[in-house]
Amino acid sequence: MKARSTILRIVGAGAVAAALTWSAVAGGVIGEAGTEGIQTKSIADEGPGYAVEDFAYPNADKILAEQKIKLKSGNGHILLAECTGAPELMEVFSHVNEKVCFRVTGDKGYLSLEIPAVFGVKGNDYAARVDMSAGAEEKTFNVDKNAWTAVGETADDQGRDFMLLEIRTSK
Structure with missing residues (x-):
C-alpha cells in the first residue's frame, strides 16, 4: 500500500508540473519572481514589429x-x-x-x-x-x-x- 501511495504522489506531481508547463507555453507568458509571488507579462509585447512593404515610391x-x-x-x-x-x-x-x-x-x-x-x-x-x-x-x-x-x-x-x-x- 505504501508503494501505491508513493506512485500516486509521483504521478500527481508530474501531472501538475505538466499542466503548469503547458499553461505557461500555451498562454505565451513567462513568470518573474516578485515580492508578492509570480507576476506575468506577455512576450509578444516585447517582440519587434512587422515590416509591411507598401511599394510606395521613396521621397x-x-x-x-x-x-x-x-x-x-x-x-x-x-x-x-x-x-x-x-x-x-x-x-x-x-x-x-x-x-x-x-x-x-x-x-x-x-x-x-x-x-x-x-x-x-x-x-x-x-x-x-x-x-x-x-x-x-x-x-x-x-x-x-x-x-x-x-x-x-x-x-x-x-x-x-x-x-x-x-x-x-x-x-
Whole structure:
C-alpha cells in the first residue's frame, strides 16, 4: 500500500508540473519572481514589429514638390533618373515637365505615377507599355524599343492632353 501511495504522489506531481508547463507555453507568458509571488507579462509585447512593404515610391513628396511628378508606387525596377542622354534610359516628354527619364532594371518593371500632358516616349531595350487617360477615357500605348513613340496628344485624333498613369516593362 505504501508503494501505491508513493506512485500516486509521483504521478500527481508530474501531472501538475505538466499542466503548469503547458499553461505557461500555451498562454505565451513567462513568470518573474516578485515580492508578492509570480507576476506575468506577455512576450509578444516585447517582440519587434512587422515590416509591411507598401511599394510606395521613396521621397515621392519631395519629388512632387521639386519636379511636379507624382510617383505613387512600383516594384522598384523603374526608377526616376537624371536625363543624361544615355541609351538605356526611357524618356517621357510632357508639355508640363519637358523631359523625364527613367532607368529600368530587372525582368519586369511597374510604376504607377502621374505626369500631365505627355505626348511622346522614347523606349529603351525593354518592351514597354504606358497607360494614359484623358478625362474619363483610358488608353494603352505600346512603346517601341529604342525609338520614339507618339502617345497621348500626338496619337489622339482630337489632340487632347493625356495624363501618364502607369509604365510597365519587360525584357
